[in-house]
Amino acid sequence: MIQAFLERLGSSGLRSLRNLGQFGLFFVTTVHCSLTPPIKFQRILKQIWFIGWNSLLVICLTGLFTGMVLALQGYASLKRVGSEAFLGPLVTLSLVRELGPVLCSLMVAGRAGSAITAEIGIMRVQEQIDALELMGLNPFRYLVVPNLLASILSLPVLGMIFNIVGIFGGYLIGVRLLGLNEGTYFNEIRNYLEWNDILGGIYKLVSFGILIAWISCFKGFHASRGAEGVSAATTSAVVTTSVAILVWDYFVTSVVF
Amino acid sequence: MIRVENLCKSLHGKTVLNDISFEVASNEFIAIIGMSGSGKSVLLKHLAGLMQADSGTIRFEGKKLNDMTTRELETLRSRMGFVFQNGALFDSMTVFDNVAFPLKERGGIGRTEILERVQGVLDQVGLSDMGHKYPSEISGGMAKRTALARALICEPDYLLFDEPTTGLDPIIRKSMLKLFKTTQARLKSTGIIVSHDIPEVFDIVHKVALLYQGSFLVFDKPEALLKSKDPIVRQFIRGDIDGPIRYN
Numbered sequence: 001m002i003q004a005f006l007e008r009l010g011s012s013g014l015r016s017l018r019n020l021g022q023f024g025l026f027f028v029t030t031v032h033c034s035l036t037p038p039i040k041f042q043r044i045l046k047q048i049w050f051i052g053w054n055s056l057l058v059i060c061l062t063g064l065f066t067g068m069v070l071a072l073q074g075y076a077s078l079k080r081v082g083s084e085a086f087l088g089p090l091v092t093l094s095l096v097r098e099l100g101p102v103l104c105s106l107m108v109a110g111r112a113g114s115a116i117t118a119e120i121g122i123m124r125v126q127e128q129i130d131a132l133e134l135m136g137l138n139p140f141r142y143l144v145v146p147n148l149l150a151s152i153l154s155l156p157v158l159g160m161i162f163n164i165v166g167i168f169g170g171y172l173i174g175v176r177l178l179g180l181n182e183g184t185y186f187n188e189i190r191n192y193l194e195w196n197d198i199l200g201g202i203y204k205l206v207s208f209g210i211l212i213a214w215i216s217c218f219k220g221f222h223a224s225r226g227a228e229g230v231s232a233a234t235t236s237a238v239v240t241t242s243v244a245i246l247v248w249d250y251f252v253t254s255v256v257f
Numbered sequence: 258m259i260r261v262e263n264l265c266k267s268l269h270g271k272t273v274l275n276d277i278s279f280e281v282a283s284n285e286f287i288a289i290i291g292m293s294g295s296g297k298s299v300l301l302k303h304l305a306g307l308m309q310a311d312s313g314t315i316r317f318e319g320k321k322l323n324d325m326t327t328r329e330l331e332t333l334r335s336r337m338g339f340v341f342q343n344g345a346l347f348d349s350m351t352v353f354d355n356v357a358f359p360l361k362e363r364g365g366i367g368r369t370e371i372l373e374r375v376q377g378v379l380d381q382v383g384l385s386d387m388g389h390k391y392p393s394e395i396s397g398g399m400a401k402r403t404a405l406a407r408a409l410i411c412e413p414d415y416l417l418f419d420e421p422t423t424g425l426d427p428i429i430r431k432s433m434l435k436l437f438k439t440t441q442a443r444l445k446s447t448g449i450i451v452s453h454d455i456p457e458v459f460d461i462v463h464k465v466a467l468l469y470q471g472s473f474l475v476f477d478k479p480e481a482l483l484k485s486k487d488p489i490v491r492q493f494i495r496g497d498i499d500g501p502i503r504y505n
Contacts, residue, residue: 122348123347126343126345126348127341127343127345128345128346128347128348130302130305130307130341130345131339131341131345131346131347133306133307133334134305134307134334134337134339135334135335135358135359135362136331136332136333136334136335136336136337136359136363137331137359137362138327138331142362
């Protein structure tokens with residue numbers, strides 16, 4: 001009984017190790033293909049449209065309401081210590097340093113990442129990826145690299161839009177609804193927001209972009225067992241990406257800020 | 258020329274290919290037949306480099322498949338035309354774009370020439386007016402012919418067909434088989450077809466291999482199989498229920 005348990009444990013450990021190795025190799029291959037020609041520029045533009053442009057509405061909505069709720073909560077808290085004037089910096093720094101990159105990336109992972117996994121997963125189970133290979137085309141160059149580069153380029157822009165809309169949301173609540181002085185709101189933002197805050201946010205967004213594309217493509221690439229397998233791969237991709245974003249966020253924050 | 262030596266493959270603890278050796282000469286067209294699940298598609302995927310053998314070697318024109326660099330493998334594959342069992346068409350593209358895809362991706366060909374070549378090959382497979390349709394809008398037979406057109410568009414040196422006529426009506430099936438033969442002869446390609454269309458497939462190939470329990474039970478001219486006294490060969494070709502072959 002103990003031997004059987006140990007065998008199961010060992011087998012499970014070996015499987016995890018193999019998966020981890022595959023995951024790492026997948027990334028190395030993708031980076032290698034990203035840095036060597038031919039690069040499929042048309043596919044990259046198409047994916048920028050899909051990941052970036054098509055996510056714009058959901059990013060704006062999420063950003064707006066995040067800024068609004070931050071302003072509501074922040075105003076109530078700051079009022080207790082008589083520091084309502086700092087509402088602008090509170091909303092802005094929360095968004096730029098933390099909430100903007102994280103929430104924006106989670107939204108993109110849910111919207112675009114899941115779709116990427118489903119698309120590649122269906123291509124895998126329907127042998128379309130094998131068909132690509134048999135045409136002498138490298139599926140990494142055609143399917144993975146465009147998603148990675150599009151994700152790296154789109155995420156920072158989406159994150160910045162999220163932040164700007166969020167700050168505007170904070171303005172709507174803080175200034176228009178709660179009566180804070182407009183000049184105070186924006187002047188205090190200018191006083192407290194530093195370039196390092198913005199740069200730190202951009203670093204986060206770029207690394208989250210890599211995580212989204214990497215995990216989503218990997219899960220799709222290794223999907224199996226028909227529709228059920230694609231469904232499982234999609235769920236796993238969203239969950240893994242979301243957890244990875246939150247864990248990685250801690251490490252980036254501790255290093256960058 | 259394709260040469261396979263002592264190829265072995267096990268999947269999930271079951272031996273699928275057991276010490277298979279054979280050779281397909283240039284311009285030769287062979288058929289692989291066998292029971293469902295006997296490993297015919299697995300063998301074809303090994304030849305295309307989509308699966309790795311446990312042991313044994315596959316050589317194309319003397320060069321070992323396993324020793325090829327990624328570039329060499331891509332070059333070899335660009336000389337292959339592979340028709341999958343299910344077609345494996347890109348469902349987000351029209352029939353025309355599916356067929357044009359390999360040409361566009363390889364580059365070096367003008368738009369007008371692509372248009373002419375795609376239309377030409379669509380005419381050959383009887384899909385002249387279907388170019389604008391998506392795979393979901395055409396029948397199974399049309400999808401298979403689209404897959405064939407895509408495989409032929411680059412005029413490959415190697416043609417690999419994985420049950421390309423399964424599920425087609427008898428008339429389309431016969432016309433497709435005839436098309437395979439004429440195309441193979443015109444392109445002077447080396448061809449391998451996995452098929453259950455017995456005896457029709459015998460009319461278009463030079464040799465037939467019967468895959469049974471992981472090995473080639475026989476690899477000979479079609480006439481030899483038809484005259485074979487081996488009870489397994491006879492039962493399989495005739496489709497008899499009673500005989501040494503048993504389905505569990």
